[in-house]
Amino acid sequence: MRKNKKYTREFKEKVVKEYLLGQHGGLNTVAKIYDVRNVSQLKKWLKKYREGPTSLHRENRGRKKVLFKN
Incomplete structure (x- = not known):
């Protein structure tokens, strides 16, 4: 089984x-x-880059944090 490869922002x-x-x-x-x-994977990077170059650096994996207001 292959391990997931992590790529740097740069x-x-x-x-x-x-x-x-x-x-x-x-x-x-x-x-x-x-x-x-x-x-x-490269297509996903292109899509994010076209949305905005800084969006390429955001991590979207995992659960979203939910803030609760009291």
Whole structure:
């Protein structure tokens, strides 16, 4: 069984920017060059980056924190 690979913020941003600049071709090529296991992961990073470059750095896994007002 493979362990999940954690990518740094800087790495994600670098890969997305290089894809958008068209330096290495398509998604598959960029994923192979940077050893991103799944092209769909790269697509998710692109979507987040297009929403706003800072949204790429937010972590969305796990349960959301709920604040209760008394």
